[in-house]
Amino acid sequence: MSQAQPGVVMVSLSEAYAIAIGHHRAGRMGEAAGVYRAILDADPRQADALHLLGVLAGQTGRVEEALSLIAQAIVLDPEAADYHDNLGSLRRTAGDPARAAAQHARALTLEPGRAKAAFNLGLALGDLGRMGEALGCFGAALRIDPGYGAAALAAGRLLAGGPEPGVIHGAAERWLAHALALAPDSADAWAAVGRARLAAGDADGAVTSYDRAARLRPSDGAALSNLAMATLQASGALPEFPRADRPEATWGEPLARALDLFLAALERGAGEVAEAALFRTAVLTIHRGMLDDARLERIAERARDRLRRAPGDGAAAACVAHGLYRRGRLTTASRLARRYLRGWSEEAIRADPQAAKWRQVDARPVFLDALAAYRPRIAGAGERSMPVPPAAGGGAILLVSVDSGYWRRFGGWFLSHALRDPAGNRVHVHVVNPDAEDHADLDHRCAAQPGRLSWSLERIDLPVHAPGAETTYYACARFFVALDLLERTGAPVFITDIDARNTAPLPPELRDGAGWDLTVMRDRRARGPFDDIIVSFLGVAPTAAGREFLGLVGAYIGWFFDRGEAAWTLDQAAPYAVLHDWTRRGRAPRLREHEFLRLPWFDFPVKGEG
Template sequence: MEPALDDAIRLHKSGNHAGAEPLYRAVLDREPANRGALQMLAMLLVQTGRPAEAVGHFRTILRLDPGGVAGHSNLAAALRLAGQGAEAIACLHRALALDPAHAASWFNLGNGLKQQEKAAGAERSYRRTLNLEPGHSGAAGNRTALREQWGARLDEAERRSAAARLPLADAETRVAAAESLVAVGDPAAAEAMARAALERDDRNHRANRLLGRLLLERSGAMGVQDGKPFAVDRALVEEAIGALRRAVAARPDDDEADWLHVAAVATLVQVGLASDAVLRDGARAAWVRLRRQPKDTVAASVIGFYAYRRDRLVLASWLGRRFRRRFTAAEVAREHELGLWTMLRADDAFFRALPPVDTVLEGMAPLEWRIEPAPGPAGEPAVFFCCDDVYFRRFAPALLESLAERMPGATVAVHVVAPSPETEQAMARWRLDGRLSVGFSLDRPDMAGWTDIKRVTYYASARFLRALQWLRRLDRPLMVIDTDARIARDLRTLRTEMADHDVGFLIDGRRRGPSREITVCFNVYGNTPGGDRFLALLGSYIGHFLAGAEVYWMLDQMAHYAVLDWLNRHEPIRVRRFDFLNFPYCQFVGAK
């Protein structure tokens, strides 16, 4: 062993963590793969309250020794302390697959399950630990504490499960056992017991409701949020919907089953996995539910999704406005999906009453042109992005570098809302850099009194009004891209694909809703009458909402869909549709 490592371990064991840590790090600077130093430093970090940093070192140990059971167990302990409980549990299962008799892994698994209030699994894990190591004081103490908190419920679950396993046990006995298993955090056993109850009586509403809820929890559908990555098992959700429909058929007043059914359908639409048949049946259930629960926003959304899927956007818009009247502005602000539908307008009267885009622009903060790009080849598209100062500092440098690397010599127009002096200096440096032909503009709107949601919606939506101004100034096709994007291929090669088209949109073809179909993370607007007409009408639509009291996130996406729908019905333009799921030209940082 290296002498410095010996010294570090002696200091560590004596409690001198501050003295040991730099010695461990010095060893790793010289020998990054020193497993002894990695292990001891990771342990020290856990002991000094830095488990998240320890996770990285434990992962390095596992890369060096993938089959190390102790490595998996130690990593899991650090993950649990770092608040990553689900990943910790998965890591422990990998450890136990390698060595089912590894007592430390069983102990750590018990701790992880106890933290997640999965008492039945924790009890089994502690028992297994004590079977392997009868003198394991940690397992004995934690099991005692677990029994003090959960003992009565664990005993009841065991008693009911024993009764349910008898050959003549009826459906109600098995449902009661399943519910008691849910109460002690054992969803797998509860699901099996609910299925056993349905073998006795497939119309038992409690068993169907419970099975539906458990399947939804297992499917990943319960945790879906807009803008966050998601992984949903469609087959499980559809099975859950079937169970919930049976529950409602057997007991129409089962409000929980009714709501879960409608919510599951809404989630499937939002993640792009809902079949037309599932949505049709869900919309029927939603109509019935709204009669009993007139302010159920999920049910209203499902009906809106159904109208949208049938390409009846005027109807969806009318229903949304009618439903909106049931809520106060504060209630709408708390319901994201309701806010989205509030921003959908498709009726002719609305569009005819919109102010001209020039009027909207006159009401905005003055646009200041700071840098003019050098003239480029005729017809060559320019790239445009727009953001606030925080987003510029966070993402724009990487985007500009990727543009310079993949598209040398390209014209890039940048608009920043209320830029700092540092941002203006950064753009001045890009002007002199020479790899890109850079344009720069800014505005400084007075946002006093604006809500947070209006402010961020302004950044996302007003950029298309600025895009119109740049399109007219450059008189060249304009490619509008999100600031958090990276360029993977030269976007100018899309020029041929845009021939004879007015606009180009990145389309999510999974029919996830009017605010999710045109993703707006990459759009092309031609310097054609149709391209100008689209952007001008889009600007009027966005301006209408920005000028009002109610404006919500994703206005930019809803506006694109609504404007395109209206133009297609009245003044069709030529649209090039790019596949959002297969677009190799850009990489986007945020979930879309």
């Protein structure tokens, strides 16, 4: 050959190919392409040059060009098995597994001893869902070349990802064991074993396998992300993967490890799946009261970066808001949450529990300043009556507010504990939309406990006045009823839940309302402004501060109902926001605080289950 490229003199065709292939194998794609083109300039019918230039084009992402070049090579040399095999691989890359399979089958016909063609045909058939034929091809590749570990690995992966992973788990493990026998330190094989075990429900085994893969490939973000996912599933903390042998008390360490692994995976290039899993896991860990401030701050920093790229990521926004709340910056947190929710549809907000909860946290001074003058429409939307009012005189009143279903489920049980002590508490039951049977039942119970038991009812069209928040309403209505009871009786009112168990009468200092304005139960695990004050036990004394507090909380709740934005935990976000605002203003109600789940007078069997 004559000079084909400046600085390169080729004396023969074979030497030109040797130079081009040398560049190609060394990754010098531009130089290799130049020599291949020089060969074709000299002789356009050089099928090998067309084929290799097509392979190079495919390797550099130019799939359409690659398909065209290799097809031209096949026209020139239709019996070259490797041309058909590589064209098939390109067609599979282009998303055409049917034509890919035909091309690989042609290669195998031309060269029956070509293990790679059998392997590639198996991959294409697997894409087409023809599992049995695919496994046959992988087996054929191993018969041709017993050391072809990639075929055993592909078979195991195919079985593990099939429609019935539990049924074929054993077969997948056998194929993967074969792959590991050929390559004991294959990170890909160990990762495939992890995937197979996870699909079969063996989360502990998956953790072991993914851990081995991550140790073999410590710089691989995907390996660390897989290990994090398996650790999370093995913990028992995921609602969709509960474990009787992993009670909630054991979740803290694996949740922390999963978060650390996700963070490490992202530092090593893991993608959006790992990033989304990090924020979802952080929200779960916050909800369980198990996320420490240091980890939350690291996660919140990454969440800020995520929100710059994807402002609609609700879990990331929740992580940032929680971080601000932990640092005492609730006003900023509530502003941020509301800003990120702009543009979200109502359906999207209600489908995202964190979005729905944070929308109800409004600590802006301008909003809270307006509450004193706000008269919520929802407070007067229904018709309230009091068939049996509380008796004049007497001590504190325990107030529960329920719908008909909850009354029938828990009412008798609750009263059997709350009214057990003859010298104990008074109880008032408020029922939203009771039927005639509920009415008769409560009248009968009140007659049997004169002076101790009273009740009221409310008839309201909840689908009209509280669309999407029907179950939230009866939890919130108790604040309106509490203010009414406070003004009627001049006695302290203690809001509690119908599924709470009263274990002892309230002590005299609480029953008499002396020396305090508010009594609250707090969850010290910093789970969020909607889970800080637990309204399963909240007492209000008949003082000016107590009345003002109930009025402001009722106005806060009403504002969200009136705008169709009420959701679960509004009854807890409202008192927290009002107390936070009072603290900001330097107001100091006489406050008594008690620890969640550690009250000497109540326990909470349902909430105690987590």
